[in-house]
Amino acid sequence: MDPGGIVSSSGDGSHIAIPDALAFKNIKKQINGTCGTVCVKQDDPCQTLRVLYESLIAGGLAGVIVEAALYPIDTIKTRVQVARDGGKIIWKGLYSGLGGNLAGVLPASALFFGVYEPTKQKLLKVLPENFSAVAHLAAGALGGAVSSIVRVPTEVVKQRMQTGQFASTSDAVRLIIAKEGFGGMYAGFGSFLLRDLPFDALQFCVYEQIRMGYKLAARRDLNDPENAMLGALAGAVAGVLTTPLDVIKTRLMVQGVGTQYKGVSDCIKTIIREEGSSALWKGMGPRVLWIGIGGSIFFGVLEKTKQILSERSQKGHNA
Structure with a gap:
């Protein structure tokens, strides 16, 4: 036997020596390939954990970048919405x-994703293919509901500061x-859910659906500017x-x-009675501008981060 290799037998009884390095490399590839197949086909925890890990990082990073970049527009929107009877808007x-808002946005965004x-x-696997919009709507609403545990106190403090x-x-x-x-930290909790669950469901459903359609039409993966453009469109829509719901919240x-x-209900009735129904659309311009630009940054950063993490994971998997 050759001490420098692994010996295998052929069908005619002869022996062939395979170098150790090559043998171990082939074995490692087979093991990795088997593991990858098990993860995908049997929904193994390793695949679920990888998705969760990438989602937490990508979502948290995207959320923080958007908040930091567009915070002044959000402040203006808030001040416009609370102003009454032609009240003066403070620009300082x-x-x-x-700072406090970012400390809350990071875990909230990570939790959402x-x-x-x-x-x-999971829903895309169990639902028929033509029900993909239902999967996106449900996942967006559920993500919003769970993350509201952190998002509501963050929003209360932010808007009081603004x-x-x-x-x-x-x-x-x-x-x-x-x-x-x-309980004061959760003031307006019901109105927050009333606004954010439809908003999250709509934004992510619109984004995912038009992204799927765009990819089918283009017959390729989308580039960074295209992801940003679709994110802006979904956010604006x-x-x-949801602007009236945002005013109430x-x-x-x-x-x-x-x-x-x-x-x-009392808030809606009072606003309409004292200020007119048009007051329910206060701040729509800054809100759409903020969310439109924010959507382009958010989804652009999100998809890019997911791509980078996926590539790094794939490299480690094939090593």
């Missing part, structure tokens, strides 16, 4: 509360809890359709202990 302090991507992939009620994020959290109890979140509005 457009970055007020940014940690739920959205695995749910979407309207100049507090000097710092720590003061905002401390004083809200002191004056309104812990969802932003327009903002009014309820920033009212504090004054309780001007007793709930969603």
Whole structure:
């Protein structure tokens, strides 16, 4: 036997020596290939964990970049929505509360995609192919519902800071809890869900559907500018359709202990009675601009990050 190789027998009884390095490389490829097949075909935890890991990182990064880049537009939108009777819009302090907001956006965005991507992939497997929109709608709504646990307190503090009620994020959290109890951190929770569940479902369904159609028409994968363009379109459409819900959510979140509005229905009735139905569309321009640009950045960063992580994972898998 050749000590420098692995010996195998051929059909006629002769022996062929295979170098160790080549043998081990082939064995490793076979094992890796088998593992990959098991992960895909049997829905092994290794595949699920990889999707979850990539989704958490890509979603968190995309969310933070969008918030940091477009925070001033969001501040203007909030101030326009709370202004009454031609009230003056304050243009100073457009970055007020940014630091605390980013601290909440990172885990909220990561949590959203940690739920959205695995749910979407699971539903796409079990539902008929022509029901893909249902999978996207359901996954978006579920992701929004779960992440609202973090997003609502973050949004409450952010909007109170944007309207100049507090000097710092720590003061905002401390004083809200002191004056309104812990429940004050979840002020407008129902209106938030009323706005964000339809928004998340619509935005991601529109994006996924037009992206699928675009890829079929182009017969290739989309490039970065194309992903950004489709993200902007999806964000703008969802932003327009949910503007009245956003106005209601903002009014309820920033009212504090004054309780001007007793709930969603009372808020709608009061706004229409005192300001007219057009007030429900306040801030639509800044909102659509913010979400449109944000959608282009968000989905552009999201797809690019997912691509990079997938390529790195593939390289490690084939090594």
